[in-house]
Each structure stands twice: as C-alpha cells, then as structure tokens.
Amino acid sequence: MNEKERMKAYNKYVNAKIPKTRPFPSLFNSFWVGGLICVIGQGINDLLLFLMPNLSEQSAWAYTLIILIFLAALLTGIGVYDKLGKFAGGGTIVPITGFSNSITSPSIEYKCEGIVYGICVKMFTIAGPIIVFGVVSSAFVGLIYYIVGLFV
Amino acid sequence: MEIFLDYLIVFLIGGFICMIGEVLIITTNLTPARILVSFVIFGVFLEAVGVFDYISSFAKAGINVPIIGFGASLTKGAISAVESQGLLGVFTGSLTSTSGGIAAAIIFGFLFALMCHSRTKK
Amino acid sequence: MKCQTIKFKKQPKIVGSYSIVGPKEGEGNFKDYFDYIMKNDFFGEKTFEKAERKMVENAIIGAIAKAKLEVKDVNLLVAGDLLNQIISSSYAARAFDFPYLGVYGACSTMAESMAVGAIIVDGGYYDNVVCCTTSHFSTAERQYRFPLEFGNQRPPVSQWTVTGAGACVLSLKGEGPKVTMATFGKVVDWGIVDVNNMGAAMAPSAMETMLAHFENTSTTPDDYDLIVTGDLGKLGSEILIDLMEEKGIKLGLNYGDCGQMYYRRDQKTLCGGSGCGCSATVFNSYIINKLKKGELKKVLFMPTGALLSTTATQQGESVPGVCHAIVIEG
Numbered sequence: 001m002n003e004k005e006r007m008k009a010y011n012k013y014v015n016a017k018i019p020k021t022r023p024f025p026s027l028f029n030s031f032w033v034g035g036l037i038c039v040i041g042q043g044i045n046d047l048l049l050f051l052m053p054n055l056s057e058q059s060a061w062a063y064t065l066i067i068l069i070f071l072a073a074l075l076t077g078i079g080v081y082d083k084l085g086k087f088a089g090g091g092t093i094v095p096i097t098g099f100s101n102s103i104t105s106p107s108i109e110y111k112c113e114g115i116v117y118g119i120c121v122k123m124f125t126i127a128g129p130i131i132v133f134g135v136v137s138s139a140f141v142g143l144i145y146y147i148v149g150l151f152v
Numbered sequence: 153m154e155i156f157l158d159y160l161i162v163f164l165i166g167g168f169i170c171m172i173g174e175v176l177i178i179t180t181n182l183t184p185a186r187i188l189v190s191f192v193i194f195g196v197f198l199e200a201v202g203v204f205d206y207i208s209s210f211a212k213a214g215i216n217v218p219i220i221g222f223g224a225s226l227t228k229g230a231i232s233a234v235e236s237q238g239l240l241g242v243f244t245g246s247l248t249s250t251s252g253g254i255a256a257a258i259i260f261g262f263l264f265a266l267m268c269h270s271r272t273k274k
Numbered sequence: 275m276k277c278q279t280i281k282f283k284k285q286p287k288i289v290g291s292y293s294i295v296g297p298k299e300g301e302g303n304f305k306d307y308f309d310y311i312m313k314n315d316f317f318g319e320k321t322f323e324k325a326e327r328k329m330v331e332n333a334i335i336g337a338i339a340k341a342k343l344e345v346k347d348v349n350l351l352v353a354g355d356l357l358n359q360i361i362s363s364s365y366a367a368r369a370f371d372f373p374y375l376g377v378y379g380a381c382s383t384m385a386e387s388m389a390v391g392a393i394i395v396d397g398g399y400y401d402n403v404v405c406c407t408t409s410h411f412s413t414a415e416r417q418y419r420f421p422l423e424f425g426n427q428r429p430p431v432s433q434w435t436v437t438g439a440g441a442c443v444l445s446l447k448g449e450g451p452k453v454t455m456a457t458f459g460k461v462v463d464w465g466i467v468d469v470n471n472m473g474a475a476m477a478p479s480a481m482e483t484m485l486a487h488f489e490n491t492s493t494t495p496d497d498y499d500l501i502v503t504g505d506l507g508k509l510g511s512e513i514l515i516d517l518m519e520e521k522g523i524k525l526g527l528n529y530g531d532c533g534q535m536y537y538r539r540d541q542k543t544l545c546g547g548s549g550c551g552c553s554a555t556v557f558n559s560y561i562i563n564k565l566k567k568g569e570l571k572k573v574l575f576m577p578t579g580a581l582l583s584t585t586a587t588q589q590g591e592s593v594p595g596v597c598h599a600i601v602i603e604g
Contacts, residue, residue: 010465017509030174036163088425098219108265138199139246142246
C-alpha cells in the first residue's frame with residue numbers, strides 16, 4: 001500500500017470512528033435559544049415603537065440591534081455568553097449577538113497585550129471576515145445594480 | 153391574539169435559521185467565522201434578488217436579528233446609495249446603512265474589554 | 275532498520291519529582307496524587323502566561339526540594355511547553371542560576387526532556403539534571419483556538435488541555451525509580467487535517483514508536499506492568515489498540531492513556547485531557563508514586579505530541595505526530 005492510499009484508508013477509518021454530536025439536544029437547544037433571542041429583539045423593537053411613535057421603522061431596527069449588541073457585549077464581559085454558546089451553539093452564533101460576542105471576546109482576551117496591540121489589533125480576528133465579505137459582496141451587488149441602471 | 157401569533161412566527165423562523173447554523177456546525181466542521189460569513193452572504197443574496205423585504209414583512213425580528221439581516225442591510229444601503237449617488241454609492245452605501253451596528257459592536261467591545269478580565273472555562 | 279532504542283548502562287534515577295495542577299485537574303481522577311493544586315488558574319499573577327511561568331518555577335523548585343538537593347547542585351534544566359518560542363520554560367529558566375536546554379515535542383515533551391536528561395546523566399557529563407514540562411488550558415486555548423469568552427461549542431473529538439506542570443530530577447546518586455531505556459520516535463503523518471482530532475493524528479506515531487521499541491528490545495506488552503500513552507484521549511487510544519492489533523500485538527489491561535483517565539466523566543472534557551502537562555503531571559505524581567511503592571515494577575511511558583501550528587494548519591497542512599518512549603523500572 002503506498003502512502004496516499006494508506007492516508008485515505010486511515011482517514012476513512014477515523015471518520016467512521018469519531019463520535020458524532022447527537023442531533024437531538026443540540027439542534028433543539030440552538031432552535032429555542034435562537035428563537036428566543038429573535039423574540040427578545042422583536043419585543044425591544046415593539047417597545048421602542050410604542051415609547052417613541054415618531055421613530056421610523058429603519059431607525060427602530062437600528063436601535064434594536066444596538067441594544068442587542070450591547071446586551072451580548074455585557075454578557076460576554078461578565079462571562080455568561082460563552083456558557084450560553086456552549087449550550088446553544090448555532091442559537092447564539094447566528095443572531096447579531098454572536099457578531100457582538102465575536103468582537104468583544106478577543107478584545108477582552110487580548111487585553112493583556114495592551115490597548116493598542118491587544119484590544120485594537122485583535123478585535124476583528126473573528127469578525128473581520130464577516131465585515132469584509134459582507135462589504136465586498138454588497139458592493140458587488142451595488143455595482144451590478146449601477147451597471148444595469150445605465151442601460152435600462 | 154394576533155400579537156401572540158406574530159411572536160410565534162418570529163420565534164419559529166428565528167429558531168429555524170439558528171438551527172440551520174447548528175446543523176452546519178455539526179455536519180461540516182466549519183468554524184463559527186465561516187458559518188457567519190456564509191449567512192451574511194446569504195443575506196446579501198436575499199436582498200439582491202429582492203426577497204428579503206417580503207420575508208421581513210412577516211418574519212420581522214426572525215430574519216432581522218440573525219446575521220442574515222446584517223447582510224441584507226449592507227446590500228440595501230448599497231443599492232439605495234447607488235440610486236441617489238450613482239457610482240459613489242457602490243462604495244459609500246453598504247457601511248452607511250450598517251454603521252450603527254458596527255460602531256456599536258466596536259464601542260461596546262472596547263468598553264467591556266477595558267472593564268472586564270478573561271476567565272478560564274470550567 | 276537502525277536501532278532506535280537507547281539502553282542506559284548506568285541507569286539514571288529519578289530522585290525527585292513534583293507536580294502542580296489547576297483547580298479542574300485537582301478534581302479529576304488523580305487528585306490524591308498531585309503535590310499541589312492551585313486555587314485558581316491565575317496563580318496570583320496578572321496573565322495566564324505569567325501563571326504558567328510561575329507553575330514551571332514552582333515545579334522545578336519543588337522537584338529539587340523533594341530530591342533533597344539545593345538549587346546550586348543542579349547542573350542543567352531541560353524543559354519545554356506548548357507556547358510559541360516555549361516562553362513559559364525559557365522565561366522561568368531566567369530565574370535560576372543553571373544552564374537551560376529548551377526542547378519542544380508538543381505533548382510528548384516530558385519523555386523527550388527526560389530522555390535527553392537521562393543521556394546526559396548516563397554519559398557522566400552532568401550530575402543532576404532537572405526535566406520539566408508544562409501546559410495551561412487558557413494559554414493554549416488562545417494560541418491554538420478561540421478566545422475564552424467566545425461562545426462556541428467544542429467538537430466531540432476535542433480534548434481539554436491540562437493546566438499543570440511536572441518536573442523531576444535525574445541523578446546517578448540517591449534513591450528512586452531508574453530510567454533504563456529510551457526510544458526516540460519518528461515524525462509520522464497519516465494525513466489527518468482536522469486540528470481538533472489530535473488523538474487520531476497522533477495514534478500512528480504511537481504505533482510506530484511502540485513497534486520499534488518492542489522490536490529493538492525484544493519485549494512484548496506483557497513484559498510491562500503498565501504501558502501508558504500521553505494524551506491520545508478516548509478516541510486516539512481506541513485507534514491505537516486497533517492499529518496495534520492489525521500488526522499482531524494485543525494491548526491488554528496493562529495499557530492506559532493519561533488523557534483518557536485524567537478527568538472524571540462528568541467534567542465534560544469530551545475525549546479527555548491533552549497538552550504536555552497531561553502526561554507530565556500523571557507521570558510525576560501517580561506513576562512515580564506507584565513505582566516507589568513497588569506496586570508497579572516496569573513502566574513504558576510514551577507521551578505523544580501533535581506537532582501542529584496555526585500557521586501550518588491555515589496553509590492546509592495535515593497534523594504530524596511524534597511519540598517518544600522511556601522505560602522506568604522501580
């Protein structure tokens with residue numbers, strides 16, 4: 001058996017042997033925690049519109065997201081969000097709170113390397129790709145929209 | 153009763169989207185960053201083909217709170233800026249519409265980093 | 275094939291050993307054997323890296339004291355850890371007035387440092403050599419994986435890096451278990467790409483070293499009271515048993531894995547412990563203890579190391595493993 005075949009056979013054997021996450025509790029937990037975070041967001045949004053009826057829908061959403069981001073940063077700071085994340089997985093990663101956690105957690109972690117080289121440099125180690133991909137792909141959509149607009 | 157139904161829809165759709173994220177984690181071994189990136193691009197796609205507003209009209213926070221909403225908001229900004237400013241909008245639009253969220257994350261991240269210390273996991 | 279095994283003529287003795295662990299490890303299966311259990315992972319320091327350094331210092335001082343020697347009697351320190359540029363060991367070494375030799379074998383460092391130390395002592399070049407190895411969960415986690423506060427789920431194959439440091443003193447004078455043989459291992463890579471699945475990446479290297487050792491010394495697993503691998507974990511040790519069976523060698527009840535045995539089941543470490551502190555602390559507490567009491571007579575200690583780095587992984591490299599074995603007789 002040559003090297004490549006052995007590696008392939010070994011990988012196949014290992015893949016058959018590795019323990020799998022049981023889908024039941026993890027999927028269910030991510031479902032209800034994720035759903036709950038969305039419901040909280042909706043609640044904040046409705047409350048804002050109730051308290052400040054003059055708010056435009058867009059501004060209300062912006063406020064809602066900012067409040068959620070604040071709450072997630074707070075929970076990250078007091079060491080609760082990582083426990084929540086261990087329990088809920090996708091339920092705490094996919095909502096905007098996960099984005100906030102991915103910025104706050106490296107900031108806290110690398111604080112001991114100083115404010116500039118620690119907090120500021122490492123802040124986007126996890127969230128950087130999200131912003132880069134989001135901006136580049138939406139700019140691409142905007143460009144297509146612009147080019148199509150020239151001819152239509 | 154109607155408001156209860158509204159919240160139920162928010163819960164179900166939001167939960168479902170998060171569950172897809174969990175399915176990706178379990179089955180593909182993708183890191184969280186890659187999962188978030190794919191959700192953002194999915195949001196950009198939904199907005200680009202014009203479906204997002206329709207879903208948002210009944211799913212509300214169920215689709216706006218997941219990071220899909222962030223992608224859609226980036227694209228919405230880019231498109232509307234292109235309409236008002238032309239080519240410049242390609243560059244200014246996306247970050248203008250999401251500036252609140254990004255700035256909030258940076259500001260709160262920075263402040264809490266100054267105030268809090270990292271802890272060992274148990 | 276060339277002989278990989280060294281047989282020591284004068285057989286250096288382990289005259290003193292010391293282990294220091296974190297609070298989670300202090301609740302694990304070996305809790306009664308450790309010399310010191312820290313109350314928290316900071317160990318009175320400001321950062322985890324500094325805490326790890328202090329653990330190394332304390333382990334070295336502890337081992338020297340238990341060997342009934344003084345710091346001025348020590349000729350050399352051989353030490354290693356998991357961090358980049360092995361800073362924990364090197365920075366701890368600057369507190370001591372003896373020469374320092376830094377070694378890196380990832381989680382196999384304990385056997386590597388002891389084998390190197392035993393060669394030097396056996397050759398008669400130095401009298402007393404201290405070997406020390408350490409790892410810290412929080413420093414390893416931020417270097418290899420995610421920030422601690424990041425809310426992710428650990429994959430089911432992942433292992434928990436042990437917070438702990440172990441040190442021992444090798445010398446020809448004095449009383450203690452003897453280091454009789456050492457087998458250095460080759461770097462083996464069977465193409466495992468998943469960095470979390472270190473057990474599977476290291477199991478082939480453990481197999482190669484074990485086969486070479488048995489062949490070179492004409493021994494079988496039954497000749498040892500205990501054969502113990504370092505941190506293959508639950509999955510990796512099962513794989514090793516399968517691999518050895520394929521080669522016609524059956525590992526029986528005298529085989530164990532430090533990582534798999536380290537934590538209690540309810541401590542939720544998934545596949546068990548890992549890191550150089552894992553094998554180092556078990557060796558310098560439980561195994562030495564049993565050897566001294568005579569409950570174990572001949573132990574084959576073979577920690578394994580996954581020689582990965584985040585840079586290599588991000589460039590698409592697979593995870594190579596290495597395994598060094600030493601034989602200790604009571």
